[in-house]
Amino acid sequence: MKAAISIGFFLLLYEAVARSGWFAAALVPTLPAVAKTLWWMLAEGTMARHALATLYRVFAGLAAAAATGLLLGFLMARYRPVERFFLPLVSALMPIPSLAWAPVFILWFGLGDTATILVVFYAASFPMILNTWTGARAVNPLWLRAAGAMGAGGAAMFWKVVVPGALPFIITGLRLAFQRSWIAVVGAEMLAASAFGLGWVIFDAKEFLNADIMLASLAVIGAIGFLFERLVFGSLERSTVLRWGMVRAAKA
Amino acid sequence: MRWLQAAMPFVVVAAIWEVVAHSGAFPPRLFPPLEEVATTLVRLTAAGILPHHAAETLFRLGAGFAFAATAGIALGIAMGRSRRAEDFLMPLVSIGAPIPGLAYAPLFLLWFGLGNTGSIVLVAFVAAFPIILNSWTGVKAVKEIWLRAAQTMGADGRRLFRHVILPGALPYILTGLRLGLAQAWRILVAVEMLAAVDWGLGWLIFGAREFLNTDAMLAGIAVIGAIGLGLEKVVFQRLENYTVVRWGMMAA
Numbered sequence: 209m210k211a212a213i214s215i216g217f218f219l220l221l222y223e224a225v226a227r228s229g230w231f232a233a234a235l236v237p238t239l240p241a242v243a244k245t246l247w248w249m250l251a252e253g254t255m256a257r258h259a260l261a262t263l264y265r266v267f268a269g270l271a272a273a274a275a276t277g278l279l280l281g282f283l284m285a286r287y288r289p290v291e292r293f294f295l296p297l298v299s300a301l302m303p304i305p306s307l308a309w310a311p312v313f314i315l316w317f318g319l320g321d322t323a324t325i326l327v328v329f330y331a332a333s334f335p336m337i338l339n340t341w342t343g344a345r346a347v348n349p350l351w352l353r354a355a356g357a358m359g360a361g362g363a364a365m366f367w368k369v370v371v372p373g374a375l376p377f378i379i380t381g382l383r384l385a386f387q388r389s390w391i392a393v394v395g396a397e398m399l400a401a402s403a404f405g406l407g408w409v410i411f412d413a414k415e416f417l418n419a420d421i422m423l424a425s426l427a428v429i430g431a432i433g434f435l436f437e438r439l440v441f442g443s444l445e446r447s448t449v450l451r452w453g454m455v456r457a458a459k460a
Numbered sequence: 461m462r463w464l465q466a467a468m469p470f471v472v473v474a475a476i477w478e479v480v481a482h483s484g485a486f487p488p489r490l491f492p493p494l495e496e497v498a499t500t501l502v503r504l505t506a507a508g509i510l511p512h513h514a515a516e517t518l519f520r521l522g523a524g525f526a527f528a529a530t531a532g533i534a535l536g537i538a539m540g541r542s543r544r545a546e547d548f549l550m551p552l553v554s555i556g557a558p559i560p561g562l563a564y565a566p567l568f569l570l571w572f573g574l575g576n577t578g579s580i581v582l583v584a585f586v587a588a589f590p591i592i593l594n595s596w597t598g599v600k601a602v603k604e605i606w607l608r609a610a611q612t613m614g615a616d617g618r619r620l621f622r623h624v625i626l627p628g629a630l631p632y633i634l635t636g637l638r639l640g641l642a643q644a645w646r647i648l649v650a651v652e653m654l655a656a657v658d659w660g661l662g663w664l665i666f667g668a669r670e671f672l673n674t675d676a677m678l679a680g681i682a683v684i685g686a687i688g689l690g691l692e693k694v695v696f697q698r699l700e701n702y703t704v705v706r707w708g709m710m711a712a
Binding site: 210211212213214215217218235236292293294296297300301303304305306307308309310311312314315316387390391394395398399406407410411413414417419422423425426429430433434437 | 465466468469470472473490491547548549550551552555558559560561562563564565566567569570571645646649650653654662665666668669672674677678680681684685688689692
């Protein structure tokens with residue numbers, strides 16, 4: 209209720225500025241105009257096509273990053289030489305913003321999906337690697353010894369003890385990875401996409417001073433990000449680590 | 461010996477890079493050998509071009525971050541101290557924070573113009589969210605017992621704020637500043653590519669694409685990575701050591 213008041217007040221303020229005539233209507237469109245554009249884009253299906261293109265790129269990059277991150281993270285936690293080799297590389301590459309690679313990827317792979325997916329992959333890999341690695345090392349040694357004493361072999365130990373034990377960290381890693389990819393994909397699409405994508409449509413609208421399209425797409429980007437954060441990751445947590453009573457570990 | 465161990469992975473990766481670059485599988489314009497990248501790095505630095513780009517980027521980062529830090533800490537503390545401020549601002553912050561900052565970029569460029577103003581406003585806007593949220597959490601996390609103890613000892617409002625609340629919230633505020641700076645850095649590099657500024661590291665790598673100067677791009681990326689690492693390791697770790705670690709509020 210209080211939230212509705214403050215958001216309502218903010219929207220009213222925006223509407224007042226938009227109607228005041230201080231700024232060109234093309235630059236600061238009124239809210240009904242934005243809503244109309246949003247509705248029109250949704251009804252016509254263009255918004256869905258842009259959103260699908262963006263989601264495809266995010267998930268291709270995120271899936272590759274999750275596979276790489278899980279594999280590398282577990283290997284690093286299990287084998288010292290692997291850790292010694294990859295940890296310095298990860299620490300050196302991590303501070304480079306993923307979008308700094310965008311021009312290089314565009315040059316190597318051309319405009320379009322490949323370059324965008326690679327930027328997403330770069331952005332999402334590091335949180336996946338680091339969280340899997342941390343999670344696997346943070347598994348309570350008592351559990352490992354108990355499972356060992358009960359006769360768990362290598363495979364059983366890994367699937368029944370290490371993986372569930374590391375899961376709170378892995379889910380946090382996935383969440384961070386999604387947040388980063390969501391940022392990266394929008395930026396990469398502005399630079400590299402050629403026809404579709406939410407980032408592309410915003411950037412393209414700048415050329416034609418279509419601020420209403422920009423704001424409508426912004427709303428869709430925000431809504432999708434919010435939905436994933438709340439629904440997908442929230443329910444993932446509820447069905448696994450929360451149910452197993454491990455939330456404290458996830459908050460740590 | 462430890463130093464050698466840390467260098468080993470980089471030597472291996474560099475060697476692989478060299479072999480691929482010299483194998484002729486890719487055109488050397490697109491995949492230059494490392495000695496060429498190093499030569500370009502030295503040449504651009506000696507000619508003063510790279511320092512000029514870096515200085516412009518750091519100026520935008522500093523200006524944007526200074527705005528973000530001032531406004532973010534002020535708003536965060538206000539929200540932590542006053543229920544009314546919290547009720548009003550929290551919904552706006554929680555809606556604004558998850559939207560990728562880059563999605564606003566074209567809108568801000570449209571509103572504030574290409575070049576410095578647009579990019580500084582965007583950097584400030586993006587960096588402000590983690591600073592607001594962490595300052596708010598920090599003020600909330602100040603132990604009730606400290607407040608009451610200080611009040612019993614006769615601390616008035618100003619001294620309570622200056623000697624109890626501010627130091628108590630500082631570990632969180634510093635975390636917020638660190639996150640804010642990291643986000644600002646990521647966004648800035650991308651925005652420089654979009655905003656068509658004359659100078660700046662982001663523009664350097666994006667502009668180099670037009671002329672297939674992959675060596676200049678990679679040199680620029682190396683500098684971006686080094687600055688990112690330097691901001692994180694040198695600036696913030698020192699700040700933490702001088703304050704919260706010395707006061708025994710956080711382990712070094």
